[in-house]
Amino acid sequence: MDYTDTIVAVSSAAGGPRSIVRITGPDALAACQRVFTEPIALRTNGVLCASVAVAPGVAVDATVYLFFSPHSYTGETLAELHVHAGPALVAALVEQLLATGLRAAGPGEFTARAYLNGKLDLAQAEAVNEIVAGSNRFQLDAAERLLSGRLTETTKAAHLALVDCLSLIEAGLDFSGEDIAFIGPADATQRLARIRDELEGLLTGSIRYESLIDLPSVGIAGAPNAGKSSLLNALLGHERSLVSDRRKTTRDVLSGLWTTDRFQCVLFDCAGLLTVAEDILDRLAQQAAIEALRHCQAVVFCVEAAKPDIGEDLAIRALIQPKTVLYAASKADLLSPADSQRAVETLAQAFAGPFLPVSALTGQGLRQLQDLVERSLSAGQETATREGRDTVALTARHRQAVSEAVANIDQAIVQIEQGADEIAAAMICAACQALSDIEQQPIDEQVLDHIFSRFCVGK
Ligand SMILES: Nc1nc2c(ncn2[C@@H]2O[C@H](COP(=O)(O)OP(=O)(O)OP(=O)(O)O)[C@@H](O)[C@H]2O)c(=O)[nH]1
Ligand SMILES: [Mg+2]
Incomplete structure (x- = not known):
């Protein structure tokens, strides 16, 4: 171009x-x-x-x-x-x-x-695209950190430290005939190990951009008529799913984007779980529900607070193995506060887990449920909801460059330990190159074209 x-x-x-x-x-x-x-x-x-x-x-x-x-x-x-x-x-x-x-x-x-x-x-230029393409607050926050140069701050410091180490090793090579040591092997490996740890910290402490794009999903499960669809609608703030007093109203898996001021996820509703499928429709609805629930990060499991017999609910609970389960005692408004408290205690004992009384009708417990979901997502899902402001989101290209630098430094350490300083110097050079590719002109013009081709026209 x-x-x-x-x-x-x-x-x-x-x-x-x-x-x-x-x-x-x-x-x-x-x-x-x-x-x-x-x-x-x-x-x-x-x-x-x-x-x-x-x-x-x-x-x-x-x-x-x-x-x-x-x-x-x-x-x-x-x-x-x-x-x-x-x-x-x-x-x-x-x-x-x-x-x-x-x-x-x-x-x-x-x-x-x-x-x-x-x-x-280059990392900042890519951040511009991530901001333009960002569809949620976490993507934007992470892209902004990238734009502010947070990634290059770390890689530049590592780059400088590597150059420093390299110059001492190379000086030693230049004067190898004479009896002058600029840097001993122990000192060199120690310095390199420190730089490698810094870079590894960058990799482990960062979020993958891809994970920000793939939003976590949360399912609502329970017996037919437990109030799942009503809960979905109340949490989403609009009538996404049909509600009726008849059992088996919901047949398909329905989802909505649940955006709160603190997180975003895909929330879905499905057919009530059954221990016995009566017909082909039941079977298909069950398959779809179980499949959807299998892939979500957390399941809100609803049991009616006022239900006299919870045998059915205990049996269907065994049908799913969610990563995280959050128990909700639904339709809590039908009980007095004292009865609701007693029901919650009985349910907690039967299911061996705490129950939160909720009501889609009055809004009771919905804020607490939101907090529980947020906590379960931030525990399982990277650091998107973590308070720490210094998390950087790395694109696949950044991740590859930092990993390459780490691998080269590892090799350099091995070479120094074996007395092969010349090869070690070459490995350190390669690590420097990998790091400078993050912020500077990549060696290959095609890479540049590839990066900017992902942008939209006008940016
Ligand atoms: N009082 C009260 N009634 C509720 C509440 N939530 C749901 N209901 C009623 O319970 C019935 C079933 O509600 P749904 O939300 O359709 O229940 P569901 O679990 O989606 O049912 P299926 O789709 O058939 O499995 C409806 O008559 C709702 O009006 C609640 O919080 N309080
Ligand atoms: Mg329903």
């Missing part, structure tokens, strides 16, 4: 009240002048108003933001035309600009230029 010409793209999301047309490159100012209905002096960074011709005889008002090189996102001269116009007019404006000699920007090309002009390191 040519990164020296002038490009244009719509950089705002579709459907908003305002559209942003972004232009960057050496011809950006001249291109603006070509679509302004009257010439305007463009001399300094700032904001001005202009009338922009989008088609012959059609002009719209635009707010123009000017950023002169190098004080812009891309490092080049950049202009943004903000217009309150529908998609057809915005497309016409871009057409006009293309007709005056600009090129339509490729995916991620603005950010690629920012990277090439030293405005962002």
Whole structure:
């Protein structure tokens, strides 16, 4: 891709009240002048108003933001035309600009230029994409940490320490004929082991981006009529699942995105579990329910608080083996507080686990249930809900580079122990290369293209 010409793209999301047309490159100012209905002096960074011709005889008002090189996102001269116009007019404006000699920007090309002009390191450039693509708060938080350079802070420090160690080993090699030792093997291996531990800590303490994208799932299980669908609707805050006083109302597995201020997961409802399937429909519904419950991180198991006989519930509990089970005594509003307390104690004894009284009708216990779900997800599910602010999300590329550096350092330690300092120096060089690939120009241009091709146009 040519990164020296002038490009244009719509950089705002579709459907908003305002559209942003972004232009960057050496011809950006001249291109603006070509679509302004009257010439305007463009001399300094700032904001001005202009009338922009989008088609012959059609002009719209635009707010123009000017950023002169190098004080812009891309490092080049950049202009943004903000217009309150529908998609057809915005497309016409871009057409006009293309007709005056600009090129339509490729995916991620603005950010690629920012990277090439030293405005962002590669990890930060990738973070821009993760922020744009991020669909939940954890993805955004993690991407923001990546953008703030948290990953490169650690890798840069490790890189420097490696270079330091390498220079001492190489000095020893240069003066190997003379009796001067710059660094002893014990000191060198100790230093290398410390750097390796730092990097390993980065790997173990980080979240995989992929895990943030694959949201955890939580299922609601229990006997027919236990109040599962009502609970799902109450937690989601809308009527996702049909509710009726008849048993076996729910047949399919239904899911909804459960977003709270502290976590996000897929919550699903399914058919009530049965010990005996009466017909083919029962059997199919059971299979679907058991299959869905098998794959979720936590199951909320509902038993009606006021149910006189819980034999059926105990039997169906044995049908599933969830990773985490959270017991809910449903429809607790049907009992007095004292009776509800007694029921919860009896259930806790029978199921050998604590029960939380809940009511989909009154909202009783729903907040506590949310807290329990959050705790079970954060225990089993990485660190997405952990308070620690310093968790970095590593993309597969970062993970690979850090792992490669760790492997090379391990090899270098072995070589030093065997007295093969020259090979050790080569291994340390390879580790340095792996780390510098995280923030600097990767050796292979294809890698760069691959990274930016995942972006959307306009970013
Ligand atoms: N009083 C009271 N009634 C409830 C509550 N939750 C559910 N119900 C009633 O219990 C009945 C069954 O509710 P559902 O939510 O359909 O139960 P379910 O477990 O999904 O039932 P199936 O889909 O048939 O397995 C309905 O008549 C609901 O109105 C509650 O918290 N309090
Ligand atoms: Mg139901």
